[in-house]
Amino acid sequence: MNPKPPPTAADVDILERATPFQGYFRIDRYRLRHRLFSGGWSQPFSREIFERGHAIVAVLYDPNRDALVLVEQFRMGAFAAQQSPWLAENEGPWLVEPVAGIIDPGEAPEDVVRREAMEEAGCTVTDLIFACKYLASAGGSSEVVHVYCGRVDSQGIGGIHGLDHEHEDIRVLVVPAGEALGWLDSGRLISASAIVGLQWFRQHREALRKRWMATGGA
Secondary structure (H helix, E strand, O other), rough: OOOOOOHHHHHHHEEEEEEEOOOOOOOEEEEEEEEEEOOOOOEEEEEEEEEEEEEEEEEEOOOOOOOEEEEEEEEEEHHOOOOOOOOOOOOOOOEEEEEEEOOOOOOHHHHHHHHHHHHHOOOOOOOOEEEEEEEEEOOEOOOOOEEEEEOOOOOOOOEEEEOHHHOOEEEEEEEHHHHHHHHHHHHOOOOOHHHHHHHHHHHHHHHHHHHHHHHOOO
């Protein structure tokens, strides 16, 4: 017996779509129904979707020093989360994360990695590897995050970076790779971008170092 093929977007029937809010971000409201695993269609229902665009995460690695370049900055979402009982006072709102940024229309993710690495950390990426992609919060947001690992030279890197017109105040940290992974294990790093990016890095750290030390980034 052949298994039933998995559902696809063609198995969703959009009955109505509206945009009740458009500001720095956008919220779309859908009224829809979809096919059921048991056959037939669901009852119509409504969902709001947070549209904030799509993004990159750049795990910046210096294989010569076995160090990661991370950034620390204020995060409004972490501040709002501290108003709930689920985020402790010492867990934000300044978060340590990899470099990240929004993909503008017409941009390739790889170009955004290189742009954001320079804007946020003053780093030039000399080699780039695609790691993975993930949905940031599939229950309520369309955001797809592309994760890359970029080779950088961390010598002399540090200080405060960011764009004034984007209200960025970003502190750059050069952290030994083992220490950064210790922060991950201890729970100090609580951003999804840090957890996903550094877990991928942990799995590939030795292979990356051998590859980039042998090739000089070619």
